[in-house]
Amino acid sequence: MMQPAIRILVVDDESAIRRALRPPLIELGFQVVDAMRGEEALQMLRAGGFDVVLLDVNMPGIGGIETLRRIRAFAPRLPILMLTVRDQEQDKVEALEQGADDYVTKPFSMRELVARIRTAVRRVRAPARAEDAPIQIGELRLDPVKRKVAKRGQLVHLTRKEFDILYCLMSRAGRVVTYARLLTAVWGDDCREEVEYLRTFVRQLRKKIEDDPANPVYLLTDVYVGYRFADPQMFVEESDEDVLPPAAEEETPI
Protein backbone atom coordinates (compact mmCIF):
# COMPACT_ATOMS: atom_id res chain seq x y z
CA MET A 1 0.00 0.00 0.00
CA MET A 2 2.65 2.51 1.08
CA GLN A 3 4.96 3.67 -1.70
CA PRO A 4 8.65 3.53 -0.84
CA ALA A 5 10.03 6.95 0.11
CA ILE A 6 11.01 9.09 -2.84
CA ARG A 7 14.78 9.60 -2.98
CA ILE A 8 15.79 13.05 -4.20
CA LEU A 9 19.18 14.29 -5.36
CA VAL A 10 19.42 18.05 -4.83
CA VAL A 11 22.12 19.60 -7.02
CA ASP A 12 22.84 23.26 -6.26
CA ASP A 13 26.12 25.06 -5.65
CA GLU A 14 24.50 27.40 -3.10
CA SER A 15 24.59 25.87 0.35
CA ALA A 16 21.79 28.20 1.57
CA ILE A 17 19.44 26.61 -0.91
CA ARG A 18 20.46 23.06 -0.05
CA ARG A 19 20.07 23.86 3.64
CA ALA A 20 16.63 25.40 3.09
CA LEU A 21 15.33 22.47 1.04
CA ARG A 22 16.60 19.60 3.16
CA PRO A 23 14.56 19.89 6.42
CA PRO A 24 11.10 20.38 4.89
CA LEU A 25 11.66 17.69 2.25
CA ILE A 26 12.76 15.20 4.93
CA GLU A 27 9.87 16.20 7.16
CA LEU A 28 7.50 15.57 4.26
CA GLY A 29 8.84 12.04 3.94
CA PHE A 30 11.41 12.33 1.17
CA GLN A 31 14.96 11.04 1.34
CA VAL A 32 17.38 13.81 0.44
CA VAL A 33 20.95 13.64 -0.84
CA ASP A 34 22.92 16.79 -1.76
CA ALA A 35 25.46 17.49 -4.46
CA MET A 36 27.29 20.76 -5.01
CA ARG A 37 28.21 20.35 -8.64
CA GLY A 38 27.07 18.68 -11.79
CA GLU A 39 30.21 16.55 -11.89
CA GLU A 40 29.55 15.27 -8.37
CA ALA A 41 25.89 14.62 -9.21
CA LEU A 42 26.82 12.53 -12.25
CA GLN A 43 29.00 10.25 -10.12
CA MET A 44 26.26 9.76 -7.55
CA LEU A 45 23.60 9.14 -10.18
CA ARG A 46 25.67 6.50 -11.96
CA ALA A 47 25.55 4.51 -8.72
CA GLY A 48 21.77 4.65 -9.03
CA GLY A 49 19.00 4.63 -6.46
CA PHE A 50 17.46 8.05 -7.07
CA ASP A 51 13.84 8.73 -7.98
CA VAL A 52 14.15 12.37 -8.96
CA VAL A 53 16.81 15.06 -9.46
CA LEU A 54 16.50 18.76 -8.62
CA LEU A 55 19.12 20.38 -10.81
CA ASP A 56 20.18 24.03 -10.64
CA VAL A 57 20.81 25.59 -14.05
CA ASN A 58 23.48 28.08 -12.99
CA MET A 59 26.39 26.24 -11.45
CA PRO A 60 30.12 26.55 -11.82
CA GLY A 61 31.84 23.76 -13.68
CA ILE A 62 29.89 21.98 -16.38
CA GLY A 63 26.66 23.74 -15.33
CA GLY A 64 23.09 22.51 -15.14
CA ILE A 65 22.26 22.10 -18.82
CA GLU A 66 25.35 20.05 -19.61
CA THR A 67 24.76 17.94 -16.49
CA LEU A 68 21.21 17.34 -17.70
CA ARG A 69 22.48 16.27 -21.12
CA ARG A 70 24.91 13.80 -19.57
CA ILE A 71 22.33 12.37 -17.18
CA ARG A 72 19.95 11.84 -20.08
CA ALA A 73 22.66 9.87 -21.87
CA PHE A 74 22.45 7.07 -19.30
CA ALA A 75 19.10 7.68 -17.56
CA PRO A 76 16.52 8.60 -20.19
CA ARG A 77 13.53 8.27 -17.90
CA LEU A 78 14.82 9.59 -14.58
CA PRO A 79 12.63 12.58 -13.59
CA ILE A 80 14.68 15.78 -13.63
CA LEU A 81 13.39 19.13 -12.43
CA MET A 82 15.46 22.19 -13.24
CA LEU A 83 15.80 25.08 -10.79
CA THR A 84 15.82 28.24 -12.92
CA VAL A 85 15.62 32.00 -12.52
CA ARG A 86 12.75 34.05 -13.78
CA ASP A 87 14.49 36.29 -16.23
CA GLN A 88 16.24 33.46 -18.02
CA GLU A 89 13.44 32.01 -20.10
CA GLN A 90 15.90 30.79 -22.70
CA ASP A 91 17.42 28.43 -20.13
CA LYS A 92 14.00 26.95 -19.39
CA VAL A 93 13.24 26.27 -23.03
CA GLU A 94 16.74 24.87 -23.54
CA ALA A 95 16.38 22.59 -20.50
CA LEU A 96 13.01 21.30 -21.69
CA GLU A 97 14.40 20.64 -25.15
CA GLN A 98 17.31 18.76 -23.61
CA GLY A 99 14.90 16.44 -21.85
CA ALA A 100 14.17 18.02 -18.47
CA ASP A 101 10.75 16.97 -17.16
CA ASP A 102 9.91 20.38 -15.82
CA TYR A 103 11.37 23.44 -14.17
CA VAL A 104 10.70 25.42 -11.02
CA THR A 105 11.43 29.13 -11.01
CA LYS A 106 13.42 30.58 -8.13
CA PRO A 107 12.25 31.80 -5.71
CA PHE A 108 9.66 28.99 -5.51
CA SER A 109 7.35 27.93 -2.72
CA MET A 110 7.87 24.55 -1.10
CA ARG A 111 4.30 23.58 -1.99
CA GLU A 112 4.95 24.21 -5.66
CA LEU A 113 8.24 22.32 -5.55
CA VAL A 114 6.75 19.31 -3.78
CA ALA A 115 3.80 19.22 -6.18
CA ARG A 116 6.18 19.23 -9.15
CA ILE A 117 8.33 16.50 -7.63
CA ARG A 118 5.30 14.30 -7.00
CA THR A 119 3.92 14.85 -10.50
CA ALA A 120 7.23 13.94 -12.08
CA VAL A 121 7.68 10.81 -9.98
CA ARG A 122 4.08 9.73 -10.41
CA ARG A 123 4.41 9.93 -14.15
CA VAL A 124 7.27 7.46 -14.15
CA ARG A 125 5.82 5.10 -11.56
CA ALA A 126 2.33 4.99 -13.01
CA PRO A 127 1.33 2.20 -15.33
CA ALA A 128 1.14 3.42 -18.90
CA ARG A 129 -2.25 4.79 -19.82
CA ALA A 130 -3.74 3.18 -22.86
CA GLU A 131 -3.24 5.51 -25.82
CA ASP A 132 -6.95 5.74 -26.56
CA ALA A 133 -8.29 5.85 -22.98
CA PRO A 134 -10.37 8.93 -22.17
CA ILE A 135 -8.68 11.57 -20.01
CA GLN A 136 -10.64 13.07 -17.14
CA ILE A 137 -9.20 16.14 -15.41
CA GLY A 138 -11.42 18.13 -13.08
CA GLU A 139 -14.72 18.55 -14.86
CA LEU A 140 -13.24 18.05 -18.30
CA ARG A 141 -13.28 14.76 -20.11
CA LEU A 142 -11.52 14.17 -23.40
CA ASP A 143 -12.09 11.11 -25.55
CA PRO A 144 -9.20 10.68 -28.01
CA VAL A 145 -10.99 8.03 -30.09
CA LYS A 146 -14.27 9.86 -30.59
CA ARG A 147 -12.40 13.18 -30.57
CA LYS A 148 -14.95 14.61 -28.19
CA VAL A 149 -14.60 16.88 -25.19
CA ALA A 150 -17.21 17.29 -22.48
CA LYS A 151 -17.40 19.64 -19.55
CA ARG A 152 -19.71 18.62 -16.69
CA GLY A 153 -21.17 16.11 -19.15
CA GLN A 154 -21.98 18.81 -21.69
CA LEU A 155 -20.37 18.43 -25.09
CA VAL A 156 -17.92 21.24 -25.95
CA HIS A 157 -17.65 22.02 -29.64
CA LEU A 158 -14.03 22.31 -30.72
CA THR A 159 -12.47 22.77 -34.12
CA ARG A 160 -9.97 20.14 -35.21
CA LYS A 161 -6.93 22.21 -34.31
CA GLU A 162 -8.43 23.22 -30.98
CA PHE A 163 -8.95 19.55 -30.17
CA ASP A 164 -5.39 18.68 -31.20
CA ILE A 165 -3.96 21.39 -28.94
CA LEU A 166 -6.13 20.32 -26.02
CA TYR A 167 -5.26 16.66 -26.48
CA CYS A 168 -1.55 17.44 -26.66
CA LEU A 169 -1.76 19.42 -23.41
CA MET A 170 -4.14 17.12 -21.52
CA SER A 171 -2.13 14.01 -22.30
CA ARG A 172 0.84 15.76 -20.66
CA ALA A 173 -1.16 17.43 -17.90
CA GLY A 174 0.83 18.94 -15.09
CA ARG A 175 3.84 19.53 -17.27
CA VAL A 176 4.76 22.47 -19.42
CA VAL A 177 4.69 21.99 -23.18
CA THR A 178 6.91 24.49 -25.00
CA TYR A 179 5.47 26.63 -27.77
CA ALA A 180 7.76 24.96 -30.30
CA ARG A 181 6.71 21.48 -29.25
CA LEU A 182 3.02 22.29 -29.27
CA LEU A 183 3.24 23.98 -32.65
CA THR A 184 5.18 21.07 -34.11
CA ALA A 185 2.74 18.55 -32.67
CA VAL A 186 -0.31 20.29 -34.09
CA TRP A 187 0.88 22.03 -37.26
CA GLY A 188 4.16 20.35 -38.08
CA ASP A 189 7.77 21.51 -38.13
CA ASP A 190 7.27 24.50 -40.43
CA CYS A 191 5.23 26.34 -37.85
CA ARG A 192 7.39 26.07 -34.78
CA GLU A 193 7.94 29.83 -34.67
CA GLU A 194 4.33 30.92 -35.06
CA VAL A 195 3.66 31.54 -31.39
CA GLU A 196 1.13 34.29 -31.96
CA TYR A 197 -0.93 31.88 -34.05
CA LEU A 198 -0.99 29.51 -31.11
CA ARG A 199 -2.03 32.25 -28.71
CA THR A 200 -5.08 32.98 -30.79
CA PHE A 201 -6.15 29.33 -30.67
CA VAL A 202 -5.50 29.06 -26.95
CA ARG A 203 -7.62 32.13 -26.41
CA GLN A 204 -10.53 30.51 -28.29
CA LEU A 205 -10.02 27.28 -26.38
CA ARG A 206 -10.14 29.06 -23.04
CA LYS A 207 -13.44 30.67 -23.98
CA LYS A 208 -14.85 27.19 -24.52
CA ILE A 209 -13.44 25.26 -21.58
CA GLU A 210 -12.82 27.80 -18.83
CA ASP A 211 -15.50 29.27 -16.56
CA ASP A 212 -13.57 32.54 -16.51
CA PRO A 213 -11.27 32.71 -19.56
CA ALA A 214 -9.34 35.65 -18.07
CA ASN A 215 -8.49 33.54 -15.01
CA PRO A 216 -7.94 30.07 -16.41
CA VAL A 217 -7.76 27.09 -14.08
CA TYR A 218 -7.17 24.40 -16.73
CA LEU A 219 -5.20 25.84 -19.59
CA LEU A 220 -2.36 27.73 -17.91
CA THR A 221 0.32 29.95 -19.39
CA ASP A 222 3.99 29.44 -18.54
CA VAL A 223 5.07 32.92 -19.47
CA TYR A 224 7.56 32.98 -22.39
CA VAL A 225 7.91 29.19 -22.34
CA GLY A 226 4.67 27.50 -23.28
CA TYR A 227 1.39 26.15 -21.91
CA ARG A 228 0.61 23.73 -19.15
CA PHE A 229 -2.59 21.85 -18.51
CA ALA A 230 -3.38 21.93 -14.80
CA ASP A 231 -2.05 19.03 -12.75
CA PRO A 232 -4.85 16.47 -12.23
CA GLN A 233 -3.91 16.38 -8.56
CA MET A 234 -5.04 19.97 -8.21
CA PHE A 235 -8.61 18.78 -8.65
CA VAL A 236 -8.31 16.01 -6.09
CA GLU A 237 -8.99 16.63 -2.40
CA GLU A 238 -5.83 17.75 -0.61
CA SER A 239 -6.07 14.95 1.95
CA ASP A 240 -5.72 12.42 -0.86
CA GLU A 241 -2.42 13.88 -1.94
CA ASP A 242 -0.25 11.09 -0.64
CA VAL A 243 -2.44 8.32 -1.90
CA LEU A 244 -1.78 6.91 -5.32
CA PRO A 245 -4.33 8.51 -7.63
CA PRO A 246 -6.92 6.40 -9.39
CA ALA A 247 -5.85 4.93 -12.72
CA ALA A 248 -8.14 7.22 -14.72
CA GLU A 249 -5.95 10.18 -13.88
CA GLU A 250 -2.69 8.70 -14.93
CA GLU A 251 -0.88 10.14 -17.88
CA THR A 252 0.88 8.74 -20.85
CA PRO A 253 4.60 8.67 -20.53
CA ILE A 254 6.14 10.18 -23.61
Next chain:
Amino acid sequence: MLLALVLAALLIILLFARLRSSAREAASWGRQLRDLHEFTRRTLEMNLNLEPGPQLAELAHEIFALEFVAVFDADLHQVYSAGQWNADPQELARNVYYFGTSDDDPKAGLGRRVVRLGSAPIGSLVVRGATSPLTNDAIASLIAIAFDRYRAYANESRIETERRTEQLRSTVLDSLAHAYKTPLTAIRAASTGLGEMGHLSAAQAELVALIDEQAGLLGNLTTRLLTTARLDAGEITVHAVPVDVAPLIEEVVASLGECLASMKVAIDIPDERLTLECDRQLMVMLLTQYIDNACKYSIFGSTVTIRAVKERAEIVFSVRSFGQVIPINDRERIFDRYYRSTTRSHRASGTGIGLSVAKRVALIHGGSVWVTSDETEGTTFYAAIPATARKGVSL
Protein backbone atom coordinates in the same frame (compact mmCIF):
# COMPACT_ATOMS: atom_id res chain seq x y z
CA MET B 1 36.90 72.65 -34.14
CA LEU B 2 36.12 73.60 -37.72
CA LEU B 3 34.64 76.87 -36.53
CA ALA B 4 37.81 77.66 -34.61
CA LEU B 5 39.93 77.11 -37.69
CA VAL B 6 37.68 79.27 -39.86
CA LEU B 7 37.73 82.04 -37.26
CA ALA B 8 41.48 81.92 -36.95
CA ALA B 9 41.87 82.06 -40.73
CA LEU B 10 39.47 85.01 -40.96
CA LEU B 11 41.38 86.82 -38.29
CA ILE B 12 44.65 86.41 -40.16
CA ILE B 13 43.10 87.56 -43.45
CA LEU B 14 41.78 90.61 -41.64
CA LEU B 15 45.22 91.36 -40.29
CA PHE B 16 46.74 91.03 -43.74
CA ALA B 17 44.26 93.56 -45.12
CA ARG B 18 45.20 96.03 -42.40
CA LEU B 19 48.85 95.31 -42.99
CA ARG B 20 48.75 96.45 -46.62
CA SER B 21 47.45 99.84 -45.55
CA SER B 22 50.35 100.45 -43.23
CA ALA B 23 53.42 99.36 -45.12
CA ARG B 24 55.65 101.30 -42.77
CA GLU B 25 55.23 98.80 -40.00
CA ALA B 26 55.71 95.96 -42.39
CA ALA B 27 58.80 94.52 -40.79
CA SER B 28 57.39 94.46 -37.27
CA TRP B 29 54.08 93.18 -38.67
CA GLY B 30 55.72 90.37 -40.45
CA ARG B 31 57.10 89.05 -37.20
CA GLN B 32 53.85 89.59 -35.28
CA LEU B 33 51.92 87.75 -37.99
CA ARG B 34 54.27 84.82 -37.76
CA ASP B 35 53.82 84.87 -33.98
CA LEU B 36 50.04 85.00 -34.35
CA HIS B 37 50.16 82.11 -36.72
CA GLU B 38 52.25 80.17 -34.24
CA PHE B 39 49.90 81.13 -31.38
CA THR B 40 46.88 79.97 -33.41
CA ARG B 41 48.54 76.68 -34.21
CA ARG B 42 49.62 76.04 -30.62
CA THR B 43 46.21 76.94 -29.12
CA LEU B 44 44.61 74.50 -31.53
CA GLU B 45 46.94 71.81 -30.23
CA MET B 46 46.21 72.66 -26.61
CA ASN B 47 45.39 69.86 -24.21
CA LEU B 48 41.63 70.23 -23.73
CA ASN B 49 41.62 68.00 -20.68
CA LEU B 50 43.40 70.74 -18.71
CA GLU B 51 42.15 74.23 -17.82
CA PRO B 52 42.84 76.52 -20.77
CA GLY B 53 43.91 79.59 -18.74
CA PRO B 54 47.42 78.60 -17.63
CA GLN B 55 48.27 77.15 -21.03
CA LEU B 56 47.10 80.31 -22.83
CA ALA B 57 49.03 82.62 -20.50
CA GLU B 58 52.20 80.57 -20.95
CA LEU B 59 51.82 80.36 -24.72
CA ALA B 60 51.20 84.09 -25.15
CA HIS B 61 54.10 84.91 -22.86
CA GLU B 62 56.48 82.65 -24.76
CA ILE B 63 55.42 83.27 -28.35
CA PHE B 64 54.98 87.06 -28.26
CA ALA B 65 58.00 87.49 -25.95
CA LEU B 66 55.85 89.43 -23.49
CA GLU B 67 57.10 90.79 -20.20
CA PHE B 68 53.90 89.89 -18.51
CA VAL B 69 50.49 88.43 -19.36
CA ALA B 70 47.36 87.80 -17.31
CA VAL B 71 44.32 85.87 -18.51
CA PHE B 72 41.03 85.88 -16.61
CA ASP B 73 38.62 83.00 -17.15
CA ALA B 74 35.22 84.33 -16.03
CA ASP B 75 33.66 80.89 -16.19
CA LEU B 76 36.15 79.37 -13.73
CA HIS B 77 36.68 82.66 -11.84
CA GLN B 78 40.43 82.26 -12.14
CA VAL B 79 43.25 84.55 -13.18
CA TYR B 80 46.33 82.98 -14.73
CA SER B 81 49.51 84.89 -15.31
CA ALA B 82 52.97 84.44 -16.76
CA GLY B 83 56.03 86.66 -16.60
CA GLN B 84 56.98 89.32 -14.05
CA TRP B 85 55.45 92.70 -13.22
CA ASN B 86 54.99 94.58 -10.00
CA ALA B 87 51.22 94.77 -10.33
CA ASP B 88 48.66 92.34 -8.89
CA PRO B 89 47.57 90.29 -11.87
CA GLN B 90 44.40 89.20 -10.06
CA GLU B 91 42.98 92.66 -9.59
CA LEU B 92 44.25 93.91 -12.91
CA ALA B 93 42.60 91.22 -15.00
CA ARG B 94 39.36 91.15 -13.01
CA ASN B 95 38.97 94.93 -13.30
CA VAL B 96 39.34 94.76 -17.07
CA TYR B 97 36.54 92.24 -17.16
CA TYR B 98 34.21 93.96 -14.69
CA PHE B 99 34.68 97.49 -16.00
CA GLY B 100 34.81 96.42 -19.62
CA THR B 101 38.01 98.37 -20.35
CA SER B 102 39.59 97.51 -23.69
CA ASP B 103 42.41 99.95 -24.34
CA ASP B 104 46.12 100.34 -25.02
CA ASP B 105 48.72 102.42 -23.25
CA PRO B 106 51.67 102.47 -25.71
CA LYS B 107 53.89 104.40 -23.23
CA ALA B 108 53.58 101.75 -20.54
CA GLY B 109 53.49 99.04 -23.23
CA LEU B 110 50.21 97.87 -21.70
CA GLY B 111 47.24 96.34 -23.54
CA ARG B 112 43.91 95.47 -21.91
CA ARG B 113 41.15 93.51 -23.59
CA VAL B 114 37.80 92.08 -22.62
CA VAL B 115 37.72 88.58 -24.10
CA ARG B 116 34.42 88.17 -25.90
CA LEU B 117 32.70 85.32 -27.60
CA GLY B 118 30.38 87.04 -30.05
CA SER B 119 29.28 89.93 -27.89
CA ALA B 120 29.33 88.07 -24.57
CA PRO B 121 32.29 88.80 -22.29
CA ILE B 122 33.85 85.55 -21.09
CA GLY B 123 37.14 86.78 -19.64
CA SER B 124 39.89 89.32 -20.00
CA LEU B 125 43.48 89.72 -21.13
CA VAL B 126 46.23 92.02 -19.87
CA VAL B 127 49.56 92.13 -21.74
CA ARG B 128 52.76 94.10 -21.18
CA GLY B 129 55.14 93.99 -24.07
CA ALA B 130 55.82 95.19 -27.61
CA THR B 131 52.70 93.87 -29.34
CA SER B 132 50.56 96.26 -31.37
CA PRO B 133 46.91 96.96 -30.47
CA LEU B 134 45.85 94.94 -33.50
CA THR B 135 47.84 91.94 -32.31
CA ASN B 136 46.32 92.31 -28.85
CA ASP B 137 42.86 92.16 -30.46
CA ALA B 138 43.90 89.03 -32.27
CA ILE B 139 45.28 87.38 -29.12
CA ALA B 140 42.06 88.18 -27.25
CA SER B 141 40.01 86.64 -30.07
CA LEU B 142 42.15 83.53 -30.16
CA ILE B 143 41.80 83.18 -26.38
CA ALA B 144 38.02 83.46 -26.76
CA ILE B 145 38.09 80.67 -29.33
CA ALA B 146 40.25 78.51 -27.08
CA PHE B 147 37.90 79.04 -24.11
CA ASP B 148 34.97 78.12 -26.28
CA ARG B 149 36.60 74.97 -27.56
CA TYR B 150 37.49 73.94 -24.06
CA ARG B 151 33.88 74.38 -22.88
CA ALA B 152 32.47 72.44 -25.80
CA TYR B 153 34.95 69.64 -25.17
CA ALA B 154 34.29 69.60 -21.42
CA ASN B 155 30.57 69.41 -22.09
CA GLU B 156 31.06 66.52 -24.47
CA SER B 157 33.17 64.59 -22.00
CA ARG B 158 30.65 65.31 -19.25
CA ILE B 159 27.95 63.68 -21.39
CA GLU B 160 30.28 60.78 -22.08
CA THR B 161 31.03 60.46 -18.37
CA GLU B 162 27.33 60.45 -17.56
CA ARG B 163 26.76 57.75 -20.13
CA ARG B 164 29.52 55.66 -18.59
CA THR B 165 28.21 56.21 -15.08
CA GLU B 166 24.79 55.07 -16.24
CA GLN B 167 26.34 52.00 -17.80
CA LEU B 168 28.27 51.21 -14.64
CA ARG B 169 25.15 51.69 -12.54
CA SER B 170 23.28 49.26 -14.79
CA THR B 171 26.01 46.69 -14.36
CA VAL B 172 26.00 47.12 -10.60
CA LEU B 173 22.20 46.86 -10.48
CA ASP B 174 22.36 43.76 -12.59
CA SER B 175 24.88 41.97 -10.40
CA LEU B 176 23.11 43.13 -7.24
CA ALA B 177 19.83 41.78 -8.47
CA HIS B 178 21.48 38.46 -9.25
CA ALA B 179 23.19 38.37 -5.87
CA TYR B 180 19.78 38.86 -4.22
CA LYS B 181 18.23 35.88 -5.95
CA THR B 182 19.93 33.15 -3.96
CA PRO B 183 19.23 34.48 -0.45
CA LEU B 184 15.66 35.22 -1.51
CA THR B 185 15.21 31.71 -2.82
CA ALA B 186 16.56 30.25 0.42
CA ILE B 187 14.28 32.50 2.52
CA ARG B 188 11.22 31.64 0.47
CA ALA B 189 12.01 27.90 0.48
CA ALA B 190 12.54 28.04 4.24
CA SER B 191 9.40 30.03 5.06
CA THR B 192 7.11 28.01 2.81
CA GLY B 193 8.89 24.86 4.00
CA LEU B 194 7.93 25.72 7.58
CA GLY B 195 4.35 26.15 6.44
CA GLU B 196 4.31 22.82 4.60
CA MET B 197 5.81 20.97 7.55
CA GLY B 198 2.76 21.95 9.59
CA HIS B 199 2.64 21.86 13.40
CA LEU B 200 2.59 25.65 13.49
CA SER B 201 0.37 27.60 15.87
CA ALA B 202 -1.89 30.22 14.28
CA ALA B 203 0.46 33.01 15.38
CA GLN B 204 3.52 31.19 14.07
CA ALA B 205 1.78 30.50 10.78
CA GLU B 206 0.94 34.17 10.47
CA LEU B 207 4.54 35.22 10.95
CA VAL B 208 5.75 32.62 8.48
CA ALA B 209 3.22 33.92 5.97
CA LEU B 210 4.54 37.42 6.53
CA ILE B 211 8.14 36.37 5.88
CA ASP B 212 6.98 34.64 2.73
CA GLU B 213 4.98 37.61 1.51
CA GLN B 214 7.76 40.11 2.12
CA ALA B 215 10.36 37.89 0.51
CA GLY B 216 7.99 37.77 -2.45
CA LEU B 217 7.87 41.56 -2.62
CA LEU B 218 11.64 41.76 -2.48
CA GLY B 219 11.81 39.19 -5.25
CA ASN B 220 9.49 41.17 -7.52
CA LEU B 221 11.46 44.32 -6.89
CA THR B 222 14.67 42.53 -7.76
CA THR B 223 13.23 41.27 -11.01
CA ARG B 224 12.04 44.74 -11.93
CA LEU B 225 15.44 46.24 -11.16
CA LEU B 226 17.06 43.65 -13.33
CA THR B 227 14.85 44.37 -16.30
CA THR B 228 15.30 48.11 -15.87
CA ALA B 229 19.05 47.73 -15.72
CA ARG B 230 18.95 45.77 -18.95
CA LEU B 231 16.69 48.28 -20.65
CA ASP B 232 19.03 51.08 -19.59
CA ALA B 233 22.13 49.30 -20.72
CA GLY B 234 20.44 48.75 -24.07
CA GLU B 235 21.00 45.06 -23.55
CA ILE B 236 17.45 44.19 -24.40
CA THR B 237 16.94 43.08 -27.94
CA VAL B 238 13.51 43.90 -29.20
CA HIS B 239 11.79 41.10 -31.08
CA ALA B 240 8.84 42.60 -32.86
CA VAL B 241 6.14 40.05 -33.69
CA PRO B 242 2.45 40.45 -34.54
CA VAL B 243 0.55 40.49 -31.26
CA ASP B 244 -3.21 40.36 -30.69
CA VAL B 245 -4.15 43.23 -28.43
CA ALA B 246 -7.12 41.63 -26.62
CA PRO B 247 -5.32 38.54 -25.28
CA LEU B 248 -2.29 40.68 -24.46
CA ILE B 249 -4.39 42.86 -22.17
CA GLU B 250 -6.27 39.89 -20.73
CA GLU B 251 -2.98 38.23 -19.87
CA VAL B 252 -1.65 41.28 -18.07
CA VAL B 253 -4.90 41.72 -16.16
CA ALA B 254 -4.83 38.05 -15.15
CA SER B 255 -1.25 38.31 -13.92
CA LEU B 256 -2.19 41.28 -11.74
CA GLY B 257 -5.09 39.42 -10.17
CA GLU B 258 -4.13 40.11 -6.60
CA CYS B 259 -3.58 43.80 -7.05
CA LEU B 260 -6.77 44.22 -9.08
CA ALA B 261 -8.89 42.19 -6.66
CA SER B 262 -10.03 45.30 -4.81
CA MET B 263 -10.84 47.19 -8.00
CA LYS B 264 -13.47 47.07 -10.70
CA VAL B 265 -11.82 46.40 -14.03
CA ALA B 266 -13.33 47.44 -17.35
CA ILE B 267 -11.60 46.34 -20.55
CA ASP B 268 -12.65 48.31 -23.58
CA ILE B 269 -11.33 47.10 -26.92
CA PRO B 270 -13.84 48.14 -29.59
CA ASP B 271 -12.05 46.13 -32.28
CA GLU B 272 -11.62 42.58 -30.98
CA ARG B 273 -9.18 41.71 -33.76
CA LEU B 274 -6.80 44.60 -33.14
CA THR B 275 -3.14 43.60 -33.63
CA LEU B 276 0.19 45.35 -33.50
CA GLU B 277 3.81 44.47 -34.16
CA CYS B 278 5.77 44.75 -30.96
CA ASP B 279 7.97 42.95 -28.51
CA ARG B 280 5.41 41.10 -26.48
CA GLN B 281 7.49 40.81 -23.33
CA LEU B 282 8.24 44.53 -23.27
CA MET B 283 4.65 45.51 -23.99
CA VAL B 284 3.54 43.30 -21.10
CA MET B 285 5.95 45.26 -18.90
CA LEU B 286 4.55 48.57 -20.06
CA LEU B 287 0.92 47.58 -19.51
CA THR B 288 1.71 45.89 -16.19
CA GLN B 289 3.30 49.11 -15.04
CA TYR B 290 0.36 51.24 -16.07
CA ILE B 291 -2.24 48.96 -14.52
CA ASP B 292 -0.23 48.35 -11.37
CA ASN B 293 0.20 52.09 -11.05
CA ALA B 294 -3.52 52.65 -11.49
CA CYS B 295 -4.22 50.18 -8.66
CA LYS B 296 -1.77 51.79 -6.27
CA TYR B 297 -2.87 55.36 -6.72
CA SER B 298 -6.61 55.08 -7.17
CA ILE B 299 -9.49 55.11 -4.72
CA PHE B 300 -10.15 51.69 -3.23
CA GLY B 301 -12.93 49.92 -5.10
CA SER B 302 -13.10 52.40 -7.98
CA THR B 303 -13.00 51.40 -11.64
CA VAL B 304 -9.84 50.96 -13.70
CA THR B 305 -10.60 51.24 -17.40
CA ILE B 306 -8.16 49.67 -19.85
CA ARG B 307 -8.66 50.69 -23.43
CA ALA B 308 -6.98 50.05 -26.74
CA VAL B 309 -7.96 51.74 -29.98
CA LYS B 310 -6.35 52.24 -33.35
CA GLU B 311 -5.73 55.84 -34.24
CA ARG B 312 -4.23 56.29 -37.69
CA ALA B 313 -1.02 54.24 -37.72
CA GLU B 314 -0.83 53.78 -33.97
CA ILE B 315 -2.44 51.64 -31.33
CA VAL B 316 -3.24 53.84 -28.36
CA PHE B 317 -3.38 52.01 -25.04
CA SER B 318 -4.85 53.85 -22.09
CA VAL B 319 -5.39 53.05 -18.45
CA ARG B 320 -7.78 55.30 -16.60
CA SER B 321 -8.35 55.40 -12.88
CA PHE B 322 -9.69 57.73 -10.24
CA GLY B 323 -7.51 59.03 -7.44
CA GLN B 324 -5.55 62.16 -6.62
CA VAL B 325 -5.09 64.48 -9.56
CA ILE B 326 -1.47 64.59 -10.72
CA PRO B 327 -0.20 68.19 -10.46
CA ILE B 328 0.53 69.66 -13.86
CA ASN B 329 4.23 70.11 -13.01
CA ASP B 330 4.58 66.42 -12.38
CA ARG B 331 2.98 65.17 -15.57
CA GLU B 332 6.07 65.29 -17.69
CA ARG B 333 8.58 64.36 -15.01
CA ILE B 334 6.52 61.47 -13.70
CA PHE B 335 8.05 59.39 -16.52
CA ASP B 336 11.58 60.27 -15.42
CA ARG B 337 13.67 57.80 -13.59
CA TYR B 338 13.58 57.98 -9.78
CA TYR B 339 11.12 60.85 -9.97
CA ARG B 340 8.55 60.68 -7.22
CA SER B 341 6.01 63.37 -6.69
CA THR B 342 6.92 65.75 -3.90
CA THR B 343 3.25 65.95 -3.00
CA ARG B 344 2.98 63.66 0.00
CA SER B 345 -0.48 62.45 -0.89
CA HIS B 346 0.89 60.97 -4.09
CA ARG B 347 3.34 58.70 -2.44
CA ALA B 348 2.75 55.02 -2.48
CA SER B 349 4.93 51.98 -2.27
CA GLY B 350 7.13 51.98 -5.28
CA THR B 351 10.58 52.70 -6.50
CA GLY B 352 9.98 55.53 -8.90
CA ILE B 353 11.38 53.33 -11.62
CA GLY B 354 8.28 51.80 -13.15
CA LEU B 355 6.94 54.60 -15.27
CA SER B 356 10.36 55.34 -16.71
CA VAL B 357 10.44 51.74 -17.86
CA ALA B 358 7.07 52.23 -19.56
CA LYS B 359 8.48 55.28 -21.31
CA ARG B 360 11.59 53.44 -22.46
CA VAL B 361 9.53 50.58 -23.80
CA ALA B 362 7.33 52.97 -25.78
CA LEU B 363 10.35 54.88 -27.09
CA ILE B 364 12.22 51.85 -28.39
CA HIS B 365 9.08 50.90 -30.30
CA GLY B 366 9.04 54.36 -31.84
CA GLY B 367 6.03 55.31 -29.73
CA SER B 368 5.27 57.81 -27.00
CA VAL B 369 3.72 58.12 -23.55
CA TRP B 370 1.77 60.84 -21.79
CA VAL B 371 -0.71 61.37 -19.00
CA THR B 372 -3.82 63.46 -18.48
CA SER B 373 -5.33 64.11 -15.09
CA ASP B 374 -8.25 66.09 -13.72
CA GLU B 375 -11.03 65.83 -11.12
CA THR B 376 -13.88 64.83 -13.40
CA GLU B 377 -12.13 62.67 -15.99
CA GLY B 378 -9.71 60.97 -13.62
CA THR B 379 -6.11 60.13 -14.45
CA THR B 380 -5.32 58.43 -17.75
CA PHE B 381 -1.94 57.10 -18.78
CA TYR B 382 -1.48 56.70 -22.53
CA ALA B 383 0.98 54.79 -24.66
CA ALA B 384 0.84 55.15 -28.43
CA ILE B 385 2.71 52.39 -30.24
CA PRO B 386 3.06 52.19 -34.04
CA ALA B 387 0.87 49.33 -35.29
CA THR B 388 3.58 48.25 -37.71
CA ALA B 389 7.22 47.97 -36.72
CA ARG B 390 9.47 50.16 -38.82
CA LYS B 391 10.69 48.25 -41.86
CA GLY B 392 14.34 47.35 -41.95
CA VAL B 393 14.86 48.54 -38.42
CA SER B 394 15.79 45.71 -36.16
CA LEU B 395 14.04 47.33 -33.22
